[in-house]
Amino acid sequence: EVQLVQSGAEVKKPGESLRISCKASGYIFTSYWISWVRQMPGKGLEWMGRIGPGDSYTRYSPSFEGHVVISADKSTGTAYLQWSSLEASDSAMYYCARQPPGTNTGYHIDSWGQGTLLTVSS
């Protein structure tokens, strides 16, 4: 069974750094991309970017590039989303999701993690 298990909820202050995780199991980690998706409170879904764990190639949405970094550790089957300086506007639910790779953008997202709730407040 495919599982994406994310790290727990976080409460941080503006300016702090953070890394959240997404541990994959039930499939070959390097055979699928991992995307990250943001959902702000009461709002819709926004694709942030993705990584191919096999080669660590990343692609970001322009809306998020430069503000977050996506990485992956093949040895542990874990993907990460990190911030170096959080802002209050980063408060949201963050989902990791599995995506079959393809020649350009890949295929549809087919599995989701349970989400990590981030609250940034002074």
Add this chain to the structure above:
Amino acid sequence: DIQMTQSPSTLSASVGDRVTITCRASQNINSWLAWYQQRPGRAPELLIYRASSLETGVPSRFSGSESGTEFTLTINSLQPDDFATYYCLQYDSYPLTFGGGTKVEI
């Protein structure tokens, strides 16, 4: 970026109704469209991919269709479990973009 315009934003329906939700793409996306269901407090779940292919395990009352740049999710005989928010996703071009969502409520 490709814009995905989803309508309606809210839909009121009853158990047993047939409902349709539409996503219009701002340009050709070559059928690279998926539909997701999100129940309150839960992660989204895949329903339909490649515009009309039903994901394994998803009830057959869900179906997807397309006409040019307009894509439709149809739910036949709405069940209590179907009251949720639905999103389309285009994966033809970067960045991937979602529709704004349709909340199906009683």
